[in-house]
Amino acid sequence: MTVPTPPADRDATAASDTVVGTVTGPGDAADEFEVVVPGETDLRTGEFVVYETTVRGTRRDVLARVTNTEEERGLPGGFASDPGVDPEQVADALGVPTGDAELDRVTARVIGYFDDRMETFTNPRSLPNPGSRVSRAADEFLEAVIPAADWESDAGVAHLGWLLERSPHDANVFLPTDDLAATHVAVLASTGSGKSYTASVLLEEMVCPESRAAALVFDPHGEYTTLEEVRRDEHADVFRENGYTPDVDVIQPEEISVAIPDLNFADLLALIDDPSSRMEAVLNDAWRRVSSDANQITVDQLIEACREQDDNGSTADALSWRLRKALDTDLFTPASTRNLTDYVSPGQLTILQLDRLRRDDQQMLAAVLLRKLYEARREAVRTNGETGLDFPLFTLLEEGHRFAPDGQARSLGILRTILSEGRKFGFGVGIVSQRPSKLDSDVLSQCGTQVIMQIQNPTDQQAIRDSVEDAGEDVLDELPGLTPGQAVVAGDAVNTPVLVRVRERHTPHGAQSLDATSEWRSSWEQHEQEANRGTTSAYETEDVDERPL
Numbered sequence: 300m301t302v303p304t305p306p307a308d309r310d311a312t313a314a315s316d317t318v319v320g321t322v323t324g325p326g327d328a329a330d331e332f333e334v335v336v337p338g339e340t341d342l343r344t345g346e347f348v349v350y351e352t353t354v355r356g357t358r359r360d361v362l363a364r365v366t367n368t369e370e371e372r373g374l375p376g377g378f379a380s381d382p383g384v385d386p387e388q389v390a391d392a393l394g395v396p397t398g399d400a401e402l403d404r405v406t407a408r409v410i411g412y413f414d415d416r417m418e419t420f421t422n423p424r425s426l427p428n429p430g431s432r433v434s435r436a437a438d439e440f441l442e443a444v445i446p447a448a449d450w451e452s453d454a455g456v457a458h459l460g461w462l463l464e465r466s467p468h469d470a471n472v473f474l475p476t477d478d479l480a481a482t483h484v485a486v487l488a489s490t491g492s493g494k495s496y497t498a499s500v501l502l503e504e505m506v507c508p509e510s511r512a513a514a515l516v517f518d519p520h521g522e523y524t525t526l527e528e529v530r531r532d533e534h535a536d537v538f539r540e541n542g543y544t545p546d547v548d549v550i551q552p553e554e555i556s557v558a559i560p561d562l563n564f565a566d567l568l569a570l571i572d573d574p575s576s577r578m579e580a581v582l583n584d585a586w587r588r589v590s591s592d593a594n595q596i597t598v599d600q601l602i603e604a605c606r607e608q609d610d611n612g613s614t615a616d617a618l619s620w621r622l623r624k625a626l627d628t629d630l631f632t633p634a635s636t637r638n639l640t641d642y643v644s645p646g647q648l649t650i651l652q653l654d655r656l657r658r659d660d661q662q663m664l665a666a667v668l669l670r671k672l673y674e675a676r677r678e679a680v681r682t683n684g685e686t687g688l689d690f691p692l693f694t695l696l697e698e699g700h701r702f703a704p705d706g707q708a709r710s711l712g713i714l715r716t717i718l719s720e721g722r723k724f725g726f727g728v729g730i731v732s733q734r735p736s737k738l739d740s741d742v743l744s745q746c747g748t749q750v751i752m753q754i755q756n757p758t759d760q761q762a763i764r765d766s767v768e769d770a771g772e773d774v775l776d777e778l779p780g781l782t783p784g785q786a787v788v789a790g791d792a793v794n795t796p797v798l799v800r801v802r803e804r805h806t807p808h809g810a811q812s813l814d815a816t817s818e819w820r821s822s823w824e825q826h827e828q829e830a831n832r833g834t835t836s837a838y839e840t841e842d843v844d845e846r847p848l
Contacts, residue, residue: 303471305448306443313437313439314437315435319334319434320334321430330426332406334348334405335403336403336405337401338403339401343365344365344366344777346365347362349361352425361423362409362413366408367405369404371402371403441470445472446793447792459473459474459501461800476509479748480505480727481747482727482747482791482792483722484727484729485699486729487731487752488752489752489753489759490733494733495522496804499809502526502695503529503804503806505693507545508539513646514648515643515693516695517664517697518653518697519654519697520654523650526650526809529545530544537805547648548641549652555630555651555664558632560590561667564583567586574621581605581608582605584604586601594634598627601622605619630660642672644690645690665696669710673724674687675688676692677724691725696729696731700738702714703715704739711739719745740762748788749763749767750786753783760779
């Protein structure tokens with residue numbers, strides 16, 4: 300697969316190519332204008348056009364986005380009713396005959412001209428004059444100005460795909476990796492629309508030689524393990540350079556643990572069933588005693604400390620039962636079994652496969668590990684890298700609504716903290732979710748870049764409208780009509796919202812739906828063969844739960 304080359308020079312790129320129509324006048328909104336174009340010219344919603352204007356004596360190319368297209372027959376009334384305008388000249392400018400020509404009336408919204416000093420678009424605060432020519436924006440121009448990227452620096456960019464309204468592979472869409480990592484990103488989509496596929500594309504880009512990210516994935520369904528294949532020889536032209544090859548570590552559920560000393564008292568209390576006020580007081584005193592500068596804490600030590608803090612012993616007995624139930628599990632260990640650099644390191648992608656852990660355990664793991672990582676990054680910034688983790692990091696949470704729900708979760712507090720303060724400490728977060736309405740509103744609103752795919756549920760659509768400030772209504776109206784692999788990208792990583800066709804992954808996708816009919820047939824045939832041999836099939840054994848419903 301050929302890796303696209305990011306544009307090198309905005310100034311050397313022509314803004315427009317083919318003239319497509321003529322301005323007829325202003326639109327309904329203050330920043331809209333209408334254009335008449337020949338019917339055979341395809342200008343769909345989301346397409347970009349350019350017109351020329353003069354701003355303080357300087358000629359500027361102003362970018363606009365098509366918001367609506369309607370069919371219209373004949374020449375536009377505004378020209379035809381003006382005796383001072385020659386219809387033949389209008390028809391000649393549009394390239395259409397003067398008979399019953401089919402025309403389209405297109406509405407476009409002004410985005411602005413690109414200000415090289417500000418590195419973003421500036422609104423000229425004036426609409427084009429009637430009769431102004433409008434051209435299709437050039438592919439190379441859009442590639443250069445849409446990303447909020449500093450092309451003169453050596454910062455990495457992620458190739459997400461191509462502009463949806465252009466032919467495939469014509470106009471690349473790049474996102475600056477620094478913005479994705481620093482300002483956080485949300486990937487939102489209904490089931491089957493490609494959210495985990497798109498998140499994997501971003502992770503592939505992050506571990507490319509241009510970025511070499513330190514990335515950690517919380518994977519509740521085992522969808523990201525195929526990213527291990529970035530190390531295969533057939534992907535060497537994408538992922539290897541000058542001795543660099545990304546490291547991918549998939550940590551299986553049985554290898555995952557939480558060290559008891561890494562808990563705080565709130566974590567511990569959340570694990571205890573229905574504690575009384577007296578239990579809380581005794582446990583708090585015991586915890587402070589055993590956790591002071593402790594690198595190892597056993598359940599027995601904690602229970603013994605509770606007994607020492609309890610005068611009559613009955614409260615300690617009640618706590619003993621609860622503590623053993625909570626902590627005598629495979630998840631909790633007396634001491635840490637891994638260093639933080641085992642989880643995150645530059646050029647390393649670590650995938651925590653959580654598919655066999657209970658949701659509460661997933662949340663507790665996330666709370667403890669994210670807190671340790673955050674504190675290590677904060678310490679590194681405070682000591683100028685002398686202690687803590689001396690490199691930025693990025694973490695992606697699949698099924699983000701289970702870690703940051705619109706409700707209660709042990710992991711919610713630290714995620715709110717990282718999303719609000721992580722930028723200054725170099726800690727980026729990616730949230731992937733199929734139910735934006737079930738995400739904590741503070742968490743969703745703190746994601747500076749949004750990749751939004753097909754969303755059918757009206758409640759989820761409204762949650763996006765309430766949280767995504769940069770995407771206009773005309774773009775968000777496209778969400779129900781998107782097909783798998785198509786997305787709206789808005790926010791800090793782009794200078795204007797765009798419709799994108801997500802590129803193909805380099806590695807296989809790990810979240811394909813089951814082929815139910817094939818599996819049914821295969822299972823039936825196996826059952827028949829076993830029945831003919833006089834053996835018992837798997838689903839006739841006592842391993843299958845046959846209790847009445």
